[in-house]
Amino acid sequence: MSILVVGSVAYDTVETPFGKAERVLGGSASFFSVAASFFAPVNLVAVVGDDFGDEQLLAFRGRPIDLRGLERTAGATFHWQGRYSWDLNSRETIRTDLNVFEFFKPRIPESYRSSDVVFLGNIDPVLQREVLAQVEKPRLVACDTMNFWIDGSRDELRETLRQVHVLLVNDAEARELSGEWNLVKAARAIRSLGPRTLVVKKGEHGVVMFGDDGSFAAPAYPLEEVFDPTGAGDTFAGGFVGYLASAREQGDAVLRRAVVMGSTLASFCVEAFGLDRLLTLSRADIDRRYRRFQQLTHFESV
Amino acid sequence: MSILVVGSVAYDTVETPFGKAERVLGGSASFFSVAASFFAPVNLVAVVGDDFGDEQLLAFRGRPIDLRGLERTAGATFHWQGRYSWDLNSRETIRTDLNVFEFFKPRIPESYRSSDVVFLGNIDPVLQREVLAQVEKPRLVACDTMNFWIDGSRDELRETLRQVHVLLVNDAEARELSGEWNLVKAARAIRSLGPRTLVVKKGEHGVVMFGDDGSFAAPAYPLEEVFDPTGAGDTFAGGFVGYLASAREQGDAVLRRAVVMGSTLASFCVEAFGLDRLLTLSRADIDRRYRRFQQLTHFESV
Numbered sequence: 001m002s003i004l005v006v007g008s009v010a011y012d013t014v015e016t017p018f019g020k021a022e023r024v025l026g027g028s029a030s031f032f033s034v035a036a037s038f039f040a041p042v043n044l045v046a047v048v049g050d051d052f053g054d055e056q057l058l059a060f061r062g063r064p065i066d067l068r069g070l071e072r073t074a075g076a077t078f079h080w081q082g083r084y085s086w087d088l089n090s091r092e093t094i095r096t097d098l099n100v101f102e103f104f105k106p107r108i109p110e111s112y113r114s115s116d117v118v119f120l121g122n123i124d125p126v127l128q129r130e131v132l133a134q135v136e137k138p139r140l141v142a143c144d145t146m147n148f149w150i151d152g153s154r155d156e157l158r159e160t161l162r163q164v165h166v167l168l169v170n171d172a173e174a175r176e177l178s179g180e181w182n183l184v185k186a187a188r189a190i191r192s193l194g195p196r197t198l199v200v201k202k203g204e205h206g207v208v209m210f211g212d213d214g215s216f217a218a219p220a221y222p223l224e225e226v227f228d229p230t231g232a233g234d235t236f237a238g239g240f241v242g243y244l245a246s247a248r249e250q251g252d253a254v255l256r257r258a259v260v261m262g263s264t265l266a267s268f269c270v271e272a273f274g275l276d277r278l279l280t281l282s283r284a285d286i287d288r289r290y291r292r293f294q295q296l297t298h299f300e301s302v
Numbered sequence: 303m304s305i306l307v308v309g310s311v312a313y314d315t316v317e318t319p320f321g322k323a324e325r326v327l328g329g330s331a332s333f334f335s336v337a338a339s340f341f342a343p344v345n346l347v348a349v350v351g352d353d354f355g356d357e358q359l360l361a362f363r364g365r366p367i368d369l370r371g372l373e374r375t376a377g378a379t380f381h382w383q384g385r386y387s388w389d390l391n392s393r394e395t396i397r398t399d400l401n402v403f404e405f406f407k408p409r410i411p412e413s414y415r416s417s418d419v420v421f422l423g424n425i426d427p428v429l430q431r432e433v434l435a436q437v438e439k440p441r442l443v444a445c446d447t448m449n450f451w452i453d454g455s456r457d458e459l460r461e462t463l464r465q466v467h468v469l470l471v472n473d474a475e476a477r478e479l480s481g482e483w484n485l486v487k488a489a490r491a492i493r494s495l496g497p498r499t500l501v502v503k504k505g506e507h508g509v510v511m512f513g514d515d516g517s518f519a520a521p522a523y524p525l526e527e528v529f530d531p532t533g534a535g536d537t538f539a540g541g542f543v544g545y546l547a548s549a550r551e552q553g554d555a556v557l558r559r560a561v562v563m564g565s566t567l568a569s570f571c572v573e574a575f576g577l578d579r580l581l582t583l584s585r586a587d588i589d590r591r592y593r594r595f596q597q598l599t600h601f602e603s604v
Contacts, residue, residue: 087483181389184526205507208524217521217598222510224486243604256601290604296519297599299558302545302592 001139001245002041002114005032006106006131007121007234009046009070010078012274013094016228017086024274025056027078028121028144031231034278035238035265036119037063038286040245043112045069045131049077049100059275068109075100088226089204108134117245119237122146125153125160132163142166142241143195144234150176158193167195168237174200183208187215197255199240201233207259213252218259221267221293228273232266235278239265264289303441303547304343304416307334308408308433309423309536311348311372312380314576315396318530319388326576327358329380330423330446333533336580337540337567338421339365340588342547345414347371347433351379351402361577370411377402390531391506410436419547421539424448427455427462434465444468444543445497446536452478460495469497470539476502485510489517499557501542503535509561515554520561523569523595530575534568537580541567566591 012026029046036042041064048056050072060067078101081094106127114136120128120143128143143164149157150173157177161167167190175181178189187198187210197211204226206219240262247254264286271277314328331348338344343366350358354374362369380403383396408429416438422430422445430445445466451459452475459479463469469492477483480491489500489512499513506528508521542564549556566588573579 182526182528184524202507205504206519206521208521215524215598216601217508217524218601219508219510219519219521222486222517222519224484226484253602257604260601261604287604294601294603296517297601299518299520299562299596299599300555301596302559302563302589 001116002043003036003117003119003241003245004043004045004108004112004115004131004135004138005029005036005119005121006045006128007032007119007123008078008101009044009048009052010080010101012230013079013081014228014230014273015083016088017084018227019273021228021273023079025059026080026231026274028234030059030275031234031269031278032119032121032238032241033065034059034063034275035235035269036242036245037065038239038265038281038283039242039261040064040117042066043069043109043115045106045108045112047071047073047100047104049073049075052077059279066112069107069112071107073100082230084229088229091229106131116140117241118142119241120144120160120164121234122149125149125157128160129163140165140244142168142237144168144237145173145177147173147176161194164195166197166199168199168201168233168240170201170203170233174198184210184215199259201236203229203232207236207263209255209259211252211255216252216256216259218263218293219297220263221289221296223267223270226270229270230274232269235269236262236266239263260290260293261286264293303418304345305338305419305421305543305547306345306347306410306414306417306433306437306440307331307338307421307423308347308430309334309421309425310380310403311346311350311354312382312403314532315381315383316530316532316575317385318390319386320529321575323530323575325381327361328382328533328576330536332361332577333536333571333580334421334423334540334543335367336361336365336577337537337571338544338547339367340541340567340583340585341544341563342366342419344368345371345411345417347408347410347414349373349375349402349406351375351377354379361581368414371409371414373409375402384532386531390528393531408433408436418442419543420444421543422446422462422466423536424451427451427459430462431465442467442546444470444539446470446539447475447479449475449478463496466497468499468501470501470503470535470542472503472505472535476500486512486517501561503538505531505534509538509565511557511561513554513557518554518558518561520565520595521599522565523591523598525569525572528572531572532576534571537571538564538568540564562592562595563588566595
C-alpha cells in the first residue's frame with residue numbers, strides 16, 4: 001500500500017556536543033520518507049528552493065520514494081539551525097529560515113491521489129485539510145502537529161483532527177492539546193476529538209499508545225551513544241506508518257508492532273548526524289534490532 | 303525464603319495537590335516490608351521513638367512481618383514532611399526531623415541472622431556493612447542508596463557495593479554514582495563496582511535493569527489518578543525483592559518478573575496516601591495487575 005506524506009524538506013545545521021553538521025538534508029518529510037520506504041512506496045509532497053540540487057536528492061534515489069510531488073520553486077530552501085545541550089535533552093533553535101516553505105501550498109499530483117495511507121506532517125492544519133480534500137478515500141490518515149498550531153490554530157487543528165485516525169505527538173504536545181497533565185486523561189480527551197489512536201512519543205522514555213483496545217507501552221532502545229536526536233520523531237512516524245501500510249491485517253496487534261518498528265527506526269536515526277545512519281541501514285539491521293526490542297521487553301507470567 | 307530489611311520507620315506528613323496526610327506511617331522499611339510481605343516472610347530492623355504506639359504497628363500485624371528487630375527507644379520517631387508540586391513530578395522537603403533515627407545502630411536479632419535475602423535500605427553505607435557483618439551467608443544482597451551518601455560517603459559506599467548483588471537506584475542517582483549521563487555507560491561503571499544487577503527506577507517512565515544477560519525495560523503502569531508518590535520506590539523494592547525471595551529458581555527470567563512485580567506494587571502504592579492502598583490490597587489484585595502489565599507491553603514478532 002502506498003503512503004502519501006506531506007511535510008518539510010529542509011537543510012539542517014545541527015550542533016551537538018559531538019560535532020557540527022552544516023546544511024545537511026533534513027525536514028520532517030525527509031526523515032519520514034526514508035524510514036517509511038523500507039516498508040512501502042512513498043509519495044512525497046514538499047517544496048524546496050532552487051538551491052536544492054541533485055546531490056540532495058541522492059538520499060531519496062534508489063528507494064521507492066516518488067518525487068513527482070517535490071516542488072522546486074524560486075528562492076531558498078527551508079533552513080533550520082539548532083544546538084543541543086550537553087545531555088541532548090534540550091535544544092535551542094538558533095535560526096529558522098522558512099524561505100520557500102513559508103508559502104507552501106501542497107499540490108497533490110494526480111498519480112498520488114489514490115494513496116492508501118496519508119501522513120500529514122507538521123504543517124498548518126488548514127493545509128493538512130486541503131491535502132485530505134485532494135485525495136481519494138485513504139484507508140488510514142495519520143497526523144503530526146506541534147505547539148505552534150496547538151496554541152495558535154486550535155480550532156483549525158480540531159477540525160482537522162476529526163478526519164484523522166492516528167495522531168502522533170510528544171508528551172508535552174498531548175498535554176497542551178488536551179489541557180490535562182495526566183496522560184491517560186489527556187488521551188481520553190484527545191481521542192474524543194477524532195483520532196481513535198493516539199501515539200505519545202516520550203523520547204528516551206519510549207512511547208505510549210492509547211486506542212480502542214487499551215494501551216500499549218514500549219521503551220526506547222537503550223543506546224550507549226546518542227549522537228544527534230534530530231529527526232527521531234519523524235523517523236518514528238515513518239517506521240510506524242510504513243509498517244502499518246505494509247501490513248495485511250489491521251487492528252491492535254498490528255499497531256503495537258508498528259510502534260516497535262517506529263522505535264526501532266528512531267533508535268538508528270539518533271546514532272549519527274541527520275539521515276546518515278538511516279541511509280546505510282538494511283532491512284536485516286532493522287529486523288535484528290526489532291528482535292532486540294523483544295528481548296528487551298519480554299517477561300513471563302507468574 | 304525470609305527477607306531481612308534494614309531501613310527507616312517514620313512518620314510522614316505529606317501534602318499533594320489532592321490533600322494532606324498528617325503524621326501517617328511511612329519510612330523506607332515500612333513500605334518495603336508491607337510490599338514484600340505478600341511474597342515472603344520479612345524480618346524488620348528499624349528504630350522508632352516512644353511516640354510510636356500499637357496503633358502504628360497495626361499496619362504490620364496480620365502479615366508475615368517479624369517485629370523483633372523494631373527497636374523502641376526514648377525520644378521521637380523520625381518525621382519527614384514534604385510537599386509535591388501540582389504535577390507530582392517534584393517535591394520539596396519542608397522538614398526532616400531524624401530524631402531517634404540519627405543514632406540508629408542496626409542490631410540484628412539472633413533469629414534474623416540466617417535470613418536468605420537481605421535488603422539494605424537507604425542508610426549510611428558504613429551501617430549497611432555492619433548489617434552484613436551480622437548476618438550469615440545470605441543468598442542475595444540488594445541495596446538502596448541516595449545522593450546524600452553518593453556525595454558524602456563515596457568511598458564507604460563503594461566498599462559496601464562490593465558486597466551487593468543488586469543495586470536499586472533512580473536515574474539521577476545512577477548518573478551521580480557513575481559520573482556518566484548515558485544510562486548504558488552508567489550501568490557498566492556501576493556494575494564494575496560490584497553489583498551484578500543494576501535496577502534503575504525512572505518513576506513514571508518505568509524501570510530499566512542491566513545484568514549479565516543484557517538489559518530489560520518495563521514501563522510504569524499508566525494510571526489515571528496518581529495521588530501520592532511517597533514510598534513508590536521502596537514499594538517497588540519490596541515487590542522486587544519479595545518476588546525474588548519467593549522464586550524457586552534464579553536468573554534473568556526471574557529478575558525480569560521481579561521488576562514487573564515491583565512495578566505492580568508501586569502502581570498501587572501511589573493510588574492513595576502513604577500505605578493506605580497497600581494495606582487493602584489482595585494477592586488477587588496484584589496478580590490481576592501483573593497480567594495487565596503483560597497486556598500493556600506485549601507485541602508479536604514481525
